[in-house]
Amino acid sequence: MSHKPVEYTEYLQLDKILNAQSLESDKAGAHAHDEMLFIIIHQAYELWFKQVHFEVDSALQVMGKPEVNDNSPELQTVVHRLDRVVTILKVLVHQIDILETMTPLDFHEFRDFLRPASGFQSWQFKMLEAKLGLKFDNRYGKEYYTSMLKPQYVDLVKDVESQKSLLEMLDDWLARMPFFSDDNLWKSYQPASQNDSTHHVFWNDYLNAYSKTLVEGEQHNKEIFASIFLGEGKSEHTSLSNKAMRNALFISLYRGYPLMHLPFQLMQHLLDIDEQMATWRFRHINMVHRMIGSRVGTGGSSGKEYLQGALNKHYIFKDFAVLSSFLIQRNKLPHLSSELNHKLGFM
Numbered sequence: 001m002s003h004k005p006v007e008y009t010e011y012l013q014l015d016k017i018l019n020a021q022s023l024e025s026d027k028a029g030a031h032a033h034d035e036m037l038f039i040i041i042h043q044a045y046e047l048w049f050k051q052v053h054f055e056v057d058s059a060l061q062v063m064g065k066p067e068v069n070d071n072s073p074e075l076q077t078v079v080h081r082l083d084r085v086v087t088i089l090k091v092l093v094h095q096i097d098i099l100e101t102m103t104p105l106d107f108h109e110f111r112d113f114l115r116p117a118s119g120f121q122s123w124q125f126k127m128l129e130a131k132l133g134l135k136f137d138n139r140y141g142k143e144y145y146t147s148m149l150k151p152q153y154v155d156l157v158k159d160v161e162s163q164k165s166l167l168e169m170l171d172d173w174l175a176r177m178p179f180f181s182d183d184n185l186w187k188s189y190q191p192a193s194q195n196d197s198t199h200h201v202f203w204n205d206y207l208n209a210y211s212k213t214l215v216e217g218e219q220h221n222k223e224i225f226a227s228i229f230l231g232e233g234k235s236e237h238t239s240l241s242n243k244a245m246r247n248a249l250f251i252s253l254y255r256g257y258p259l260m261h262l263p264f265q266l267m268q269h270l271l272d273i274d275e276q277m278a279t280w281r282f283r284h285i286n287m288v289h290r291m292i293g294s295r296v297g298t299g300g301s302s303g304k305e306y307l308q309g310a311l312n313k314h315y316i317f318k319d320f321a322v323l324s325s326f327l328i329q330r331n332k333l334p335h336l337s338s339e340l341n342h343k344l345g346f347m
């Protein structure tokens, strides 16, 4: 196979990248030294956002399939790539350290030249939120969305919003898991308590064991448990269906079984993604406060107040964090049937 020799500068198209920093302060004849850092740091963010999209897109491709084998190389790849996303996000959090070497006064030397540009116009960031599962209706400060983004970028984000998000795919994937839809898996199960309810024998036992752990102020958790995990619909407390939540809790409880490893890791990575994005938002808010105090953003939002609202509201995979409220001690877990032991990989 003939292969044209590649040269480093050409391969990386450095002539484009290294010539893509033009300082607004220079154009105004008022050179501000720190504007170079400001541009480069934003460009570095956008490049990493591109990589994150690349990884998330490949995860969507697998998770969107009607059948995903839960012990397959495909799922392994999704878990591996989402782990990479988490690692990138950690770097993105730390990049703030570099920008914070700029003092507020240094920033004020060029800030006015940037108006009305703002990080809010990062359509890659908005698209990422949407791809992961943030719907327009759940956005904090929806009014800024169309007023601050150019119409072509609004269209891009809307297009992603109209497609199935990773969260929706997870809902389907978790709901499809066969743990409670196949009675054959429970043939030899020994119930620990009498079942006078319509719940599956396992959940009847689990709810009994869980109820015993509740202190006085937590008694209402029983009703919340029922609304989130039992029945066939979807609770007002979660985005995921009851079926999906049941299976997610089951995976968390029995994650030691070989077949549960990958699904459990996947859920952990999603929680990590939420945590890193929230950590980034938190660090960004502190930086904003440090740089501009309580002044409005260059994009025209209320600044710190808007960002705090987005931080509080834009957790995407919070349903997985909800599971922790409903765990019990490992030694109190119901013993699974031999059929399930076999299916999950221990026999």
Ligand code: HEM
Pocket: 041, 042, 045, 046, 099, 107, 117, 118, 119, 120, 121, 122, 125, 284, 287, 288, 291, 292, 296, 297, 298, 299, 300, 301, 302, 303, 304, 306, 307, 310
């Ligand atoms: C001196 C440093 C910075 C300041 C003072 C600042 C300020 C702000 C403010 C006030 C907003 C709210 C929207 C507005 O009214 O403009 C915002 C949003 C945003 N900024 Fe920054 N920013 C800084 C650095 C960065 C960096 C380095 C990034 C990296 C990409 C970034 C990304 C974003 C994003 C993605 C949003 C939208 C967040 C959301 O909608 O939840 N910002 N920024």
